[in-house]
Amino acid sequence: MHGQNIFLVGLMAVGKSTVGRMLAESLGRPFFDTDTEIEARSGAEVAWIFDVEGESGFRDREEHVIDELTQKQGIVLATGGGAVKREANRRHLASRGVVIHLDCPLKRLLARTRKDKKRPLLQGDDREEVLTRLICDRAPLYAEIADYRFISDEQSAKSLVQQIVKTLNADDVI
Secondary structure (H helix, E strand, O other): OOOOOEEEEOOOOOOHHHHHHHHHHHHOOOEEEHHHHHHHHHOOOHHHHHHHHHHHHHHHHHHHHHHHHOOOOOOEEEOOOOHHHOHHHHHHHHHOOEEEEEEOOHHHHHHHOOOOOOOHHHOOOOHHHHHHHHHHHHHHHHHHHOOEEEEOOOOOHHHHHHHHHHHHHHOOOO
């Protein structure tokens, strides 16, 4: 089991990229972020892809990147919040590594996204309604594939990474 891939899932703004980068560094593993990979490969920002290709076009790109990256060995991967919407992504994530669901209370998500201008799904008027709907829609999908669930709320990313490493070590996953 040592050297298993570690995949982070969860809603936008829960800290997947920050925690994933720090986790990878602490474990001496390569780190990948699906949104960053999509932007690098397309030469365009996620928001632009959403505008031009729609969510479906973006999800097609995301599915391809997830399939490719989950076939690597010994990586840490932060996925986009909606990656779990596609059954193929859930299957690849669940079967090719350890899945960690980072969760966060709605109140904290609202504070973290208050000034966000980059997330396409939050560009409407009612962020609370959008985030509440996303939580309801996606929570069962995260739970379906998650091996572990951690709450990213008040503690620092460093503290959360230490908690994750301790848990994975105790279970002999890393």
